[in-house]
Amino acid sequence: MDERERALGAAYRAALAFFDELDERPVWPRADVDDMLAAFGRELPENPVDAGRVIAELAARAQPGLVGIAGGRFFGFVIGGTLPAALAADWLVSAWDQNSGSSTMTPAVVALERIAGAWMCELLGLPRDASVGFVTGAQMANFVCLAAARHAVLRRAGWDLTRDGLRGAPPLRFVVGADRHGAVDRALRFAGVGAAEIAVVASDGEGRMLPEALSETLRAEEGAPVIVCLQAGEVHTGAFDPFAQLIPLARSHGAWVHVDGAFGLWAAAAPELRHLTESVGEADSWATDGHKTLNVPYDCGMAIVRDPADSIALFHAGGDYLIHSSLDPWDVTPELSRRGRGVPAWAALRSLGRAGVADLVGRLHRNALQLETRLRAIPGITIVNDVVYTQVMFRLDDDAATRALGAAILADGTAALTGAQWRGRAVLRCSMSNWATSPADIDRTADAIARLSLPTASA
Structure with a gap:
């Protein structure tokens, strides 16, 4: 040996x-x-x-x-597990050691990624001919999409970013919701966008952008190139922006529409949840992360752009030593050298099939509903959000007691969930993201919370 x-x-x-x-x-x-x-x-x-x-x-x-992220009782942040086929495929990716930027040099990996991207777009109701760039996670997926969006809207305004750079370019406005994920702001910083260039639109009690507030903001920005960032799955509440109202409104002002759907885009794959993503396919770009709802290993974000030309115009790779074909992975993301991170996504989708993906997403929602029901029966606990998807947020009457309960749960070790702030109050968040979570895991977790909350609440 x-x-x-x-x-x-x-x-x-x-x-x-x-x-x-x-x-x-x-x-x-x-x-x-x-x-x-x-x-x-x-x-x-x-x-x-x-x-x-x-x-x-x-x-x-x-x-x-x-x-224990891989187990059934990790509910912190929004972190999925890893399906068996995806895990095994990831081992092969490391063994094969393919530099997956070129379709000529590594045709097997690139073909697997193209098919996985097309399958995913079909499941999510997105254009099948969109470019799908596999990046590290939702953070980089948002960056890639927003960078491509900036290049595209400047080109429409008569400015060639790749030739003339940003100095002297027409001023852009980036419109975001009040409850957007911090990854959007961070992606904009990466792209050189300052806070003064960002217009923040009010949202409702669940974190959904308000159409009337967007309309007012867009009227104030009339004439400027605009990018509107919407959200599929608010990280605390799981709420979805009303795309059927917001996207046509943004379109009427000539805006590019981007959707941060790190974990929420996958609602489109489950018939009982598809209404949450109505009209999301009418946007121009979308970001998601396979390690969340799809349950593939880390390092599998997807930057999806409706027109591949908009990706290629910014990211096309140079170098006379490179071997090019019609559409190479290195032409739609910032990376030249990378591992075949889309292969586990292909394996996950191939192992689940259309029905399996629908069942996975629906089961995550059912887990959230089961936990909500159990928590409502515990004295002193208040559910803070409408459980429309996979997020359950709760609190005790007192902020200090809520934080103490969160610390006690982590110390106990039965389950893991994480704290946050919502509308100025301390909360605890449970995200149902793992394929391995069973009804027994939910009951075991609720029992632990009940056991730990009573002395905490009375302290």
Whole structure:
């Protein structure tokens, strides 16, 4: 057995052991970063160590610092798990080690990504001929889409960004909702957009952009190139902007419409939830993240642009040594060299099929409804949001007690959920994002919250 086989064997055994222990181990880590720095060793060893031994030691030493994201009771942030087919495909991606920028050099990977992108657009009601750029996550997907949008609207205004740069360009206005995700602001900063260039539109109690407020904002921006950023799935409440009203309104003012749908776009794949995304396919660009609702490994964001020419115009790769074809991955994202991150998405979609994706998304919503029902029965707990999708937000009467309950839940280890602020009050958020979550996991979590909330509420 050579060193490669020993290392892979050690990784396989450690992965299976990790999965076997997930149901009983604490969901939240039992060690902090200082503990982990000490465990892994701060000094670089002088001499080589066998790869199999390295992997076995790595797996053993990491255990106290690992969070149970892959299990059924991790509800923090908006983080999915990994479907079996997607996990195995990701192992192959690393083994194949394909530099996946060129369709000529790595045709197998590029073909898999093109098919995965087309399947995904079909499921989500988006144009099948849109460009789908596979990036690291929703943050970079938003950046790619908004950068392409800026180039496109400036070109419509008679300005060539690739030739003349931004200095002297017509002033742009970026219109965002009051409850947009911070990733949108961060993406705009990456693109060189300052706060003074952003117009914020009021939203309702669930975080949905108000059509009348958008209309007023657009009238004030009349004549300027405008990009309107909408949202599918507010990160706290799970609410969806009313696309059927907002998109035609933005179109009437000549605006480019972008949708941040990091986890919410997938509602379109479930018949019982599709109404939440009505008319979302009429936008110009969309961002989503496969590690959330689709449950593929990290490093699988998707930047989707209606007209591939708008992506290519900004991101087309140069270099006389490169091998080009009609549409290469490096022509629709900022990266030249990258792994085949779309392959696990293909494997997930192929393993689920249309019915399986619909069931997955619908089941995540049903999990949220089950948790809502259980939490409403616990004295002292108030549900804060309308549970329309996968997010459940709750609180106790007192902010300090709410935060204390959140800390107690993490210390207890039965489940993991995270705190936040909503309308100036402390809340706890549960996101149903993992394919592995079962009704028993929901009951076990609710039982722990009930047990921990009573002394916290009375403290």
